[in-house]
Amino acid sequence: MTDQPPQDQQPPTPPVPPDSPQPGYGYPQAPPPPPQPGYGYPAQPGYGYPAQPPTVVAGDDTRARQNRTIALIILAAVVAIGLIIGSGVWYARSSGEGGGGKPTGGGKNGTGTVTGGKEKAPDNPAADVLFKVPQPKTEETTIGTVGSWLTGGVYAKSGLAEITGYDPADGTKKWTLKLPGPVCAASERVTADGRTGIVYQPSMPSKTEHPGCTQVAALDLKAGTKLWTASVGSGDFATPFQNATIAGNTLAVGGLRGGAAYDIGTGKPVWQPKPGDDCVDVGYGGGTKLVAVRKCGVYDNRTVTIQNVDPTSGKVISEYKMGAGIEYAGIVSTDPLVVGADAGHSAGGGSGVSDYFSIDNRTGKLLARIPVPGDTYDGECDTITRVEECKGVVAGEGRLYLATKEHGGTNEVVAFDLATGKQAGQRAAAGEDRTLFPLRMDGGNLLAYIEPPYDKGGQIVSVDGADFKLTTLMELPADQADRDLQTGLQPEYSEYRYAQGKLFMASPNAGKPLGSFDKKRNLFVAFGTRD
Template identity: 80%
Template sequence: MTDQPPPQDQPPTPPVPPGNPQPQYGYPQAPPPPAPPQPGYGYPTAPQHPYAQQPGYGYPAQPVTVVAGSGGDTRRGENRTIALIILAAVVAIGLIIGSGVWYAGSSHGGGGTAGPGGGKNGTATVTGGKEKVPANPAADVLFKVPQPKTEDPSVPTAGSWLSGRVYAKSGIAEIIGYDPADGTKKWTLKFPGPVCAATERVTADGRTGIVYQPSMPTKTSRPGCTQVAAIDVRAGTELWSKSIGTGEFATQFRNVTVSGNTVAVGGSDGGAAWDIGTGKVLWQPKPGDGCSDAGYGGGPKLVAVRKCGTYGNRTLSIQNVDPTSGKVISEYKMGAGIEYAGIVSTDPLVVGADAGHSASGGSGVSDYFSIDNRTGRLLARIPVSGDAYEGECDTISQVEECKGVVAGDGKLYLATKERNEKKAHGSTNEVVAFDLATGKQTGQRAAAGDSFALFPLRMDGGNLIAYKKPPYDKGGQIVSVDGASFRSTTLMELPAAGADRDLQTDFQPGYSEYRYTQGKFFMAEPNVGKPIGSFDKDRNLFVAFGTRD
């Protein structure tokens, strides 16, 4: 997921909402900035409706010290110990990198040119990727599922997985598996409470992890997110369910991920991990310790965001850890004053953080840090402006929730903010690339095209998969951007007419769960709520699209 062009003029900086720091277990809490109200059940959730403003998080900046891990530290299992992390030294705030404009030609008016194999969208072969280019990219609505009814203003429905011949989606206190071709229900898993946290990570054989509440909230009781479970998405079975502690003393977790055969969870009280197949505990928090894992990034590597000290006097480390033993392979120490970080990717290792209270545009990120996950050495620091780029990270609670930014194949891909162009009929943008080794722009740009807006989703080998948000009179698109040539190949064209097009506008980039693979595309809600008006009463939990070939 080169030479750097000179900075361009930037739009005015809007005011940034206050941050929402979380207290750390077992330590006196310095008075935090005023926190915005949280929806739903007492933990952060994505906004229910599009266009909601996300808070930015800022802290004083200082320089960075790089420390390669010795490999001696481990997470705490039943008999493991946790080493204290040393205080780090200082970092300077970087320059804001602007973005220019570059357009690729397209027969669809949206920047979707032929791929490197030549020919139009039906005959191109995408180099370095597994996604098949359809003979006809036109897509239809396959099926849709309405939102479950609730009287609560916000209920989490976190989790959306596409594995094998199953698409699975969380509802209220349940997960249902569907046939991705026609929506036939294959299985249903019931839970005593809502699924509060999920990861899109799925093992090769279709297993993943979730966090859920032990009971349904009431007017007088709102139980925490204390239960961790592993599920088999393809078979529709719960493999195990665990917690750390019981009842009111159970540890609460805010994020979950999967790496190898490990389910790892984190929160303000620390991190824990289990074997995904057996449920055997691999490590767990040590109450009263000065250091804890706030959360993890998963996938090809397992990376911990490890914090030491209390709010206002905290140090942060990014640790590449062995997913089975918890042993530290390498470590990078963030600069003093950086209290939170979000993980964009674990391989290559890229994190986003706010230095010096300088993050703008509600992004929560002022800089991206490219780190060698073998040695812990800082490769590059990439300063960005939230007023110029769309990428953002939930650095406080979700850790792995970075959206609109993707790293892979030696590059960091960022979408620029939408802007009006003289020759365009509406706003547009492009995706630009930064070299992860140097931190400089590569000079490569993929333009969205007239009135479209590109939003990076994930890597496909050496290629970038992105969603193109449409103008009022067209359907959206899924495109593959070749990592070498930066030419775009259209993989899917969503319906442009009537109600089918309107379905797409209910699921806005950055606030929805998008899953695409091999001609199937799912747009889903991470939380639902009581309708707030007549226009809102017929919203869907998710909608499925598919190409015709």
Template identity: 55%
Template sequence: MTQPPPPPNQPPQPPPGYGYPQGGPNPYAQQPPYGPPGYGYPQQPQPAYPTPVPPQPPTPKGKLNAQAVIIVSAVAAIALIIGAGVWYSSSKDGQADAKGGDRNSTAGTTEGTGGSGGSGGTDKAPANTASKVLFQLPEPVVGADENSTTVVGSWLTDVVYAKSGRAEIVGYDPAKGTRLWTVPLPGPVCAASRHTTADHRTAIVYEPAMPTKDKPSHGCSQVAAIDLDAGKKLWTRTVKSGDQVINLDNVTISANTVAVGSTSGGGAFDITGKSLWGPKPTDSCYDAGYGGGEKLVAVRKCGTYGARQLNIQTIDPVSGKVLSEYAMAKGIEDASIVSTNPLVVASDINRSAGDGSGISDFFSIDNRTGRLRTKISAPGDRYAAECEGITRIEYCNKLAVGNDRLYLPTEDHDGTGEYSRTNEIVAFDLATGKQDGQRAEAGDGYSISPLTMDDGNVIAYKRPPYDKGGQIVSIDGGSFAQTKLMENPATKAVREVEAGMQPEYAELIYADGRLYMSQVYARKPSSTGETRYLAIAYGTK
């Protein structure tokens, strides 16, 4: 199991052993697939990451800091509640970064609008960038027969912040955190679409029953559509290969189509529940998964391990007809969809990244013709983005695409202060594959990661040094000038919660002056009695 990244301003640590990532673990890479028993998959979900370590102040030169487990005492919890401000501002009518009403990119994969970028992002700096804690949601209680449970999935609309809990989806007031509605489920959520329809409907995959001691997994066979504004489950369906109900690995939405993929093939439904297509038992190839948003793109796999052929197909979301296709070099086993418009795919060729990130190269592909525009080399020891393309086809973190550019964070390196670390965001031209020469610096002690695009500008999160709160900044797509949009409280209790919800292993949504950070796993209570949170929300005045 990989370890979270070392806290900023901590003295240099010895390098990890071979095969361990230099950045934090990808939570989705750690999520166990829910394949049928006997297929080599774990039968009990395991924690996506160890208990995160809050940043610690530097010690005198020559001494190493001891890493401490986050312990938020009852006093700290009360301090959080007392210090929580209540702030509300009506949402703008812009709503979407990607077309179709989608404003839910939880980890930096939202497509941009094209063009050259520049000024005029919809998120403007407030008069006071200091944020307050709007609310925090307690972590759900894990069952007696579980070590942990998946709580993947979070969405934001004009009227609700929705978050997966233990076998449920719950809608909360986006400013106050009061519960608005609950959609109960018979089993845990396995996967969740990062996209929504224009009228705020999304999709999830879940188990048909709760785990028990005798049967810790029931398989992820159920796909459902959720109306986020109304708080209703619209329908539940299964996908069959012949007469066999199959287990599903991923789910996405494009236009009004819900698409699901797996090692047994893919299927799709209209948002009304009408079946559009499914796998055929006679197929020698299968749709391992799909990328959604502005377009629908399939990763179609053919052949056996070691002689794999991957085809990246842009498909019609209604008929499933292949509109264009790019054949990757034979032998590439896995690929992740970073963006569907422009089309960008990531892959770890021959597992050469060496850091567990799932990325050695990016492929910029023409959606219309299926031709390769350019290939971008992104060595794992230089860049800190992460993808998990084995089963979670669309789960990439710490990167963004817009202005016909790919924005990546560099790996952390020494800063100017004693023991300090820092990094930058750089941009690659998707037509030429070359860096444009601009760099957005995190600043000493900070580490910066792209989250999403906002009308041609990059919205990024800055992981703070030990004595500061995190920041949200907007990076101008033309000049690369930074504008601070938010700075979180620097109090110890708040910092500790924030440190446990970093982009490497959590879901982050920023919009309209609010930041929502949430877990993807809930765990059994520890013997230390620590208070843990499912989500925390910040807002500026």
């Protein structure tokens, strides 16, 4: 997570990427994992620890030099709306530096600004519904509407094979960009001049055809235009991608068959999948750094490496090799560098993560491993396809923020020191009949959503990075109709974008209503404070 308003999170049905593998793919029966070490302390060598010391790769070593020449073709099955059809593998990598640093948060100052962050605490945090847009009509069970951006006086949202820009104050349409097919993946990051990237299907899916997510494009969100479109291969041999991110001026896309990167302004390739490689970049994390999740070998005999890459050249700056028992990894943050993984198939509660790994991205050295038992902590990562999609967990300013599981109708957010793996010793309590959900960093502070109880609205709060006190930035309306809007777009499954007193809750997919009770689903809802 970065300090920018996040640009990516659905209603109660989790999104299904068009090119994701079938349920159970990559999850054979495994013997019970060894016991986890105590909370907050480095684990003993075993699952998730490197089989050899971490490697620092010289800046002039490229991925191509590391590749072996064994062809790797992975046939991934269709789930809901997509069919992976393509070929190819990979070629280069990304950059970073990371590490500690103590939080720089504080309390409110005389101007009502939360120190350590950019978000202001208003005199009156009460909010109203600004506008809402219903989900588009479709006969498909599930179809992608991935992508939500709040930037430069525009709120932009993917719809059914289109992206529309709205005035964030009143919902007036500023522009609509038509696409030939649905959006499969979208970077939640935006450049300083309002550019972002998406992956989409070349045509609409039908009962007989399910085109892969093979088209890569850069968008100008201010103008509402597509800057360029690219693909790797063509037709049935085009390479599908399942995730997209931005680092600097580079748009990087990854998938089960490898990754590619482009200059976001010109569309010029920086690297592309290379046939014959037995190692592939399945995905990237962006922001101030570019980090690749790289896999070598085949299932059950695979190695996963986390590589900090120069986004302009693909040269490896440093890398960390994850140990035996780890087949997948998700990126929580690139600066500081934190990844989540399921060591030995031991993750509980559907989180996909048994441990978080704090890595120095200048050297590739493991700083700390943080076990997170599924019966104790919330938060999850998509470690298979959308590797940068970790929700309910945030890293920044030398700390990892996690929510505890609900207990007695409430929960807390706790922090771990990324240098030591130990708990920082402070907790932010949600309050009676409320639960906290971490969203993103705001300078040295954490922004979080408080899910509403039965008789009140939800809240956006700032958790002070120094003393963990909560400051209310937004109080959502409490009447039943407005609470239904909030509970219909829960943060675990939706895209939440908050900045400067405005909150957008959006769905990353649409679908045919399941019944009369399901006919009033919204594509997104916008809330705003009154002052």
